[in-house]
Amino acid sequence: MTEGEKDPKEVAVLLLKATMLPDGEVFPRFDQPKYTPADYTRMACHILFRCQRCGTCCTTGDPIRLRPEDAAQLAKHLKIPLNRALKKYTIPDPKKPGVLDFKHILPCKFYDRLAGGCKIYAARPWSCRIFPFLGVYGSSDQVVVNPSCPGSVETMEILTRAMEEVQREQEGYSPSTEEIRRSKEHLRRVLDEL
Template sequence: RQEDTALLAKHLKIPLNKALKKYTIPDPDKPGVLDFKHIKPCKFYDPAAKGCKLYSARPWSCRIFPFLGIYGSEDRVKVNESCPGSVETMKALTAAMEEARNERLSPGAYSYEEIRAAKVALRSALENV
């Protein structure tokens, strides 16, 4: 997300073009989309403090870690399996979705519009994380 790079540049007090060059790469599958470079270990992780050096300006992908959004898809999420909590959360979400599907087949189930409105509200809440 371009706003992630702008926030990073502002936090590091460097020009946006320098942040783009140093920390992003073009996505080979999506023309015009930039990905953050995968630098391991993370360049911004401070082992002494056991935390992120730019926590308040961290990119969206770091904010939602270990859940990794799949761009271009509103109904898919990828999970970093190294985090047991995220795996358990995904199992719970999957069970809840299955229950919602079953309820949808019964009278009085949520309408498509209600489910879509709930997704929009969830996305909005996640953007404020």
């Protein structure tokens, strides 16, 4: 394991604990988002994921959706006014009122073929940040892995093996509610760091 990589078994332990109790039992306040076990699995996958820079996400994503905060971040990153960024780079999503899409896709206008990467990586939209572990957080009950992304396939294999190993090693172990809450909070911070 190289510096910066996470130990799959440590991530599996976090995931195992985080999925032992529903969020409602751990976060009784109404202002806390409620996530499903699949959501926590996605969060764990993001910890382990290593982009292999194949470009699949940048060359096949259609549409590439933007939230209002994504458009604002793009404008700030490009050092242009928001209205100019909206006019130059976005269109309204015809299927989702209030949602924006990038104008230029297939490949994404910000994909650099020569460098094999995104020119706006630090300001990439949420839809790009959560790729390739797709789903609607808080409602989806399964993790959808994009099979054309070699990094996602590898991540799921690594996490699955680590989960199986941890489950065998910790059979009969019952963490406290506090340990479960801390594991959930740790994984939730992953979303903020994407």
